[in-house]
Structure formats: C-alpha cells, structure tokens
Amino acid sequence: MSETPKQTRVLIIGGGPAGSLLALLLHQREVESVILELRTREHVLERVRAGVIEHGSAEVLRAAGVAGRMDSEGFVHEGVQVAHGEEMIRIDFEGLTGKHVTIYGQTELQRDLYGALDSAGIQLLDEAEGVRVEGIEGDSPMVTFERDGATEQIRCDFVAGCDGAHGVSNGFIPPSLQRTFERTYPFCWVGLLSETPPISDELIYARHERGFALCSMRSESRSRYYVQGSADTTLAEWPDDRFWSELAARLPKTSVASLVTGPSIEKIVTPLRSWVSEPLRHGRLLLAGDTAHVVPPTGAKGLNLAISDVVYLSDALAWFYRAGSTTGLEGYSDRALARVWKAVRFSWWMTNMLHLFPGMSDDFERRLQTTELDYLFGSDNAQRAMAENYVGLPL
Ligand code: FAS
Ligand code: PHB
Numbered sequence: 001m002s003e004t005p006k007q008t009r010v011l012i013i014g015g016g017p018a019g020s021l022l023a024l025l026l027h028q029r030e031v032e033s034v035i036l037e038l039r040t041r042e043h044v045l046e047r048v049r050a051g052v053i054e055h056g057s058a059e060v061l062r063a064a065g066v067a068g069r070m071d072s073e074g075f076v077h078e079g080v081q082v083a084h085g086e087e088m089i090r091i092d093f094e095g096l097t098g099k100h101v102t103i104y105g106q107t108e109l110q111r112d113l114y115g116a117l118d119s120a121g122i123q124l125l126d127e128a129e130g131v132r133v134e135g136i137e138g139d140s141p142m143v144t145f146e147r148d149g150a151t152e153q154i155r156c157d158f159v160a161g162c163d164g165a166h167g168v169s170n171g172f173i174p175p176s177l178q179r180t181f182e183r184t185y186p187f188c189w190v191g192l193l194s195e196t197p198p199i200s201d202e203l204i205y206a207r208h209e210r211g212f213a214l215c216s217m218r219s220e221s222r223s224r225y226y227v228q229g230s231a232d233t234t235l236a237e238w239p240d241d242r243f244w245s246e247l248a249a250r251l252p253k254t255s256v257a258s259l260v261t262g263p264s265i266e267k268i269v270t271p272l273r274s275w276v277s278e279p280l281r282h283g284r285l286l287l288a289g290d291t292a293h294v295v296p297p298t299g300a301k302g303l304n305l306a307i308s309d310v311v312y313l314s315d316a317l318a319w320f321y322r323a324g325s326t327t328g329l330e331g332y333s334d335r336a337l338a339r340v341w342k343a344v345r346f347s348w349w350m351t352n353m354l355h356l357f358p359g360m361s362d363d364f365e366r367r368l369q370t371t372e373l374d375y376l377f378g379s380d381n382a383q384r385a386m387a388e389n390y391v392g393l394p395l
Contacts, residue, residue, distance in 0.1 A: 004125060004152045008034045010317060011143045011156035013131055014163030015044060015124050017106065018289030018306040020113035022160055023122045024064050025314035031321050034154060036128040036145055038163070041114055048193055048266050050106040051216050051224055052203075052300035054392025055099040057307040066112045074104035075217065080390065083206040084373045086252050089383075090202070096384045099391040103203075105218045106303055128152075133159050133172050136285040157284065158317065162310070164290040165275075173282045185272040185296060185351060186358055187211075189226045190238050193266040198223045199251075199259045205298075207354040207373060208250035212298075215251070223260075226297075228355055233269060240264050272296035272351065274344050280309070280333040288313050293340050298354060299347035299390070305340055308395050312336045339393065346389040 010026055012019045015037030023033045037044065053061070053070065061067040078094035093100050117124055128145045135141040136159060143154045161169020189212075198217035206213040211228035218224055227246050229238065244261040251259070275294040280287045289306035312335050316328030353372045360366050376382045 004147070005034055005123065005154060007155045008032050009156060009321070010158045010160055011036065011141070011154055012160045012162055013143075013169050014038075014161070014167055014289070014291070015041075015126065016162065016164055016289065016306070017110060017113065017303055018164075018291075018310050019160070019162035020110065020117060020124075021060075021064065021066075021307060022162060022288060022310040022314060023124075024066065024113065024116055024120065025310060026317060027120045027122055028064065029314065029318035029321070031314075031317055033122065033160075034156075035117070035122070035124040036131055036143070037124055037126045038128060038131075040126050041124075045107055045110055045114075048105070048107060048191070048224075048268065050297070050300065050303035051103055051218065052304075053102040053104050053109070054304040054307075055101060056392045056395045057304045058102050060307055060311055060395070061109070064116070066109075066116045069108060069112055070102060070104045073108070073219070074102040077101050077103055077202055079202055081200065081202055081204040082373075082376065083204055083208075083252050083255070084370075084377065085208060086254075087377065088204070088252050088255070089377050091383050091387050091390070093387045093391050096380075096387040097391050101300075101391055103217060109303075131163075131168060133285070136172060137283040139284065141284050159285045160313065161285060161287040161291045162289050162306075165294050167291045169285070169287055169291045170277055172285050173277075173279070173287075177279070177282060179278045181274075181276045181278075183274040183348065185355070186231050187228050187355055188231055188233060188269055188271045189214075189297065190229045190233065190235075190243060191224065191226045191266075191268045191270060192240070192243050192264045193218070194223050194225070194262045194264055195221055196223050196260040196262040197221055199255055204251065204255060205350070205354055206250050206252075207356075209356070210246065210250050212355045213247050213250035215247075215255075229269065230358065231271070235267055235269055238267065238269075243267075270297070272298070274348055276337070276340060276344060278333070278337060280336055281329065286313055286316075286329070286332060288336070293344065295344055295347040296351045298350040299343065301343040301347050304392060305343050308339050309336045311395055339395070342389070342393055
C-alpha cells in the first residue's frame with residue numbers, strides 16, 4: 001500500500017471518471033492532488049456503464065493525453081437512428097452540426113484514466129473507508145479516513161467531492177443551504193451485454209407500444225442493449241430469452257433481421273431519475289459529477305457532465321493557484337449548473353418522448369408524446385436541435 005501523504009492541495013473523494021480526470025487536469029496545471037477511492041480499482045473497472053463520449057468530451061480527453069485508445073478503438077458515430085414502431089429516421093449529427101460522438105465504454109475510459117494517473121505519479125488511495133471532512137468553512141480542511149486498519153488524516157486546501165450518487169460528499173453541504181430537484185421515472189432500464197456483433201453500425205433508440213429499447217455496442221463483436229422494464233422489476237424476471245424476445249418485438253422488422261442473439265455476459269437493472277443538488281460549492285468543498293446530479297441514461301449525458309464539471313473545476317482551481325483569485329471558484333457552481341440543467345432538460349425530453357408511461361391514462365399526454373416524435377421525424381430544425389444536444393453543447 002502506498003504511503004499516505006500528510007498534506008496535499010486538492011483532496012479528491014472518489015476515483016471514478018470525475019475524480020480521476022480532475023486529478024489529471026490539475027496535474028497538467030501543476031496542482032497536486034490525492035484521490036481517496038472507497039473500492040478497489042478492480043471493482044471500479046468491473047462496472048459497465050456509459051458508452052457515448054460527446055464531441056467536446058473527446059477533445060478534453062485528447063488534451064488530457066488519455067484519448068489514445070479511444071481514438072484507435074472507439075467508434076466515431078456521425079448519426080443515430082430513431083425508430084417509432086416500424087418507422088425509422090436517421091439523425092445526421094455530422095450534416096446538421098459538423099460534429100460526431102465516439103462510442104467507447106466507460107470501463108475502457110476508466111482503465112485509460114488509471115493508467116494516466118499511474119504514469120503521472122498521482123496517488124489514488126483505494127479501499128479508503130469512512131471518509132469524513134472537517135473545516136470546509138475554513139482554509140485548510142482536514143480529511144480523515146480508515147485504510148488498511150489504520151486511521152489516516154490528510155490536510156488540504158480544497159476537497160473535491162467526486163464520489164457519485166451514493167457517496168458522502170453531497171452530505172457535507174449544510175442542508176439549510178441546499179436545494180434539490182428530482183423527477184423519478186415510473187420505469188427502469190434492463191441492460192444486457194453480449195459477445196455478439198451489433199445489430200447496426202449506429203445506435204438505435206426505439207419507441208414502441210411495448211416500451212423503449214436501445215441498441216448500442218462496445219466493439220465489432222460486443223453489443224450493449226437496453227429495454228424498458230417496470231420500476232419494480234428484478235433481474236430474475238429477465239432471463240436472456242425474455243430479454244431478446246422483448247428487444248426484437250420493440251424494433252422495426254427491418255432491423256430485427258440483423259439481430260444476433262447470444263448468452264448475456266452481464267445484465268443490470270438501473271432505475272431512471274433526474275436529480276440535481278445545488279449549490280456545487282460550500283467553502284472549500286466543491287462537488288462534481290454524479291454526487292451533484294444524475295440524469296436518465298437516455299440522453300447519454302451522465303459521464304459527459306462529469307467531464308464538463310471537472311473541466312470547469314480544474315479551471316477555477318488553477319486560477320486560484322496561479323493568480324490567487326477566487327473568481328473562478330465563486331463562479332464554478334453557476335457555470336457548471338448552467339450546462340448541467342441543459343443536459344437535464346435534454347435527457348428528460350428524450351426520456352419522455354421514447355418511453356411508455358404506465359398509467360398514462362390521459363389521452364392528451366399520450367397524443368402529445370406521439371406528436372413529439374412526428375414533429376422530430378418531419379422537421380430538420382427539430383432534428384438539428386436533437387443533434388446539437390446529443391453531440392454535446394459547447395463547454
Ligand atoms: P461514479 O459513480 O462513476 O464514481 C464515483 C466513485 O466514488 C466510485 O468509484 C465510488 O466507488 C467512489 N465512492 C463512492 N462513495 C465513496 C466514499 N464515501 N469515499 C470514497 N469514494 C467513494 N451515463 C451515461 O452517460 N450513459 C449510461 O449508459 C450510463 N449508465 C449507467 C448505469 C449505471 C448502473 C449507473 C450507476 C450510472 C450510469 N451512467 C450512465 C452514469 C454514469 O456513467 C455516471 O454519469 C458517471 O459514472 C459519473 O462519474 P462520477 O461522477 O465519477 O461518479
Ligand atoms: C451505452 O452504450 O451504454 C449507452 C448508449 C447510449 C445511451 C445510454 C447507454 O443513451
């Protein structure tokens with residue numbers, strides 16, 4: 001186990017994409033940091049999550065020097081397919097915005113980030129438990145935690161909470177100063193990973209009377225699929241056969257002809273919710289990524305918001321250390337939230353348009369939903385609006 005430093009400039013709680021990339025961006029600006037991660041690296045790398053890297057996020061990763069494998073192994077996607085029953089259109093990202101996205105699994109990105117941390121000599125202390133913080137309202141917080149049976153302490157200038165939706169950092173902000181906004185959706189996604197060739201060379205988002213479906217991929221031989229399930233469903237209710245038959249039933253027949261099924265190598269049930277916690281800063285505590293906001297994966301924004309948050313946060317911290325100015329730090333929360341809320345809106349819009357809402361007895365609401373799709377299918381401007389949000393709004 002690596003030696004625990006007694007002091008650092010930025011103590012990062014959480015070694016997922018937000019925490020790892022923040023440490024790298026700070027290192028590039030010669031700002032020292034230490035990462036405390038609750039789990040082992042192996043556990044973090046086992047989590048199968050996001051797959052879409054926005055245009056701007058890819059540029060950030062290139063500038064951080066961690067995009068080599070993404071550029072050689074990732075898939076550049078210049079568009080996406082949207083299906084409604086048997087109808088299907090292509091949203092032409094490149095034609096409508098001049099930009100594209102890259103399909104590259106978060107697991108692989110995390111592997112690249114860990115490799116870059118090691119090359120840069122940045123300390124990631126894993127299996128750090130019971131993290132607690134004192135003095136965030138002063139100018140030198142103290143972070144205490146248990147690791148390898150011993151209680152450790154690190155003094156720092158700033159604490160960056162990057163510990164995700166189930167972390168502790170968000171709880172360090174006084175409840176009297178906090179506002180949260182939430183929308184829980186009455187359904188979930190059942191996700192399946194298989195060693196089968198993807199059904200299509202682009203993603204397919206499908207709305208069907210039986211429910212939502214999404215066809216994605218990880219490589220030319222590894223596919224990632226999702227189907228909408230009830231909010232209380234469990235993995236036990238989704239044997240592979242049922243998953244494949246539901247997926248096939250929700251896709252246009254022309255697409256199903258190319259569907260190759262096979263045994264699942266991983267399956268998950270993930271709830272869908274929109275959640276934002278404001279502000280992202282209190283004294284010397286700054287929050288970034290899922291610890292401050294969660295979006296339904298429909299818009300493929302969660303990972304990309306973690307990236308834009310830490311771009312803004314590293315700018316603000318570098319400004320402080322370079323010029324002694326707190327202007328960036330004072331503006332960080334508003335700057336990050338302005339982009340977060342645009343992604344929350346887009347993810348909410350995609351989710352509302354493409355999913356069946358159980359108990360949607362209101363025919364007016366149901367008709368609005370199909371009209372949203374009709375408008376998208378028939379309007380270049382509507383498709384341009386979807387394209388510019390999907391490839392990622394400017395950072
Ligand atoms: P993360 O949750 O990735 O990382 C937080 C890290 O902090 C974890 O490694 C955790 O172990 C650690 N931690 C937690 N508590 C701690 C503590 N007390 N002390 C120290 N460390 C602690 N996004 C998409 O764009 N597309 C998707 O398809 C998609 N699918 C998802 C599926 C699932 C099941 C989940 C949970 C999320 C999904 N997301 C998806 C969102 C996801 O990719 C996040 O947006 C992304 O991981 C955010 O990165 P972080 O903010 O770093 O949080
Ligand atoms: C994925 O490939 O896991 C993926 C792609 C697009 C989404 C969500 C997940 O909107």
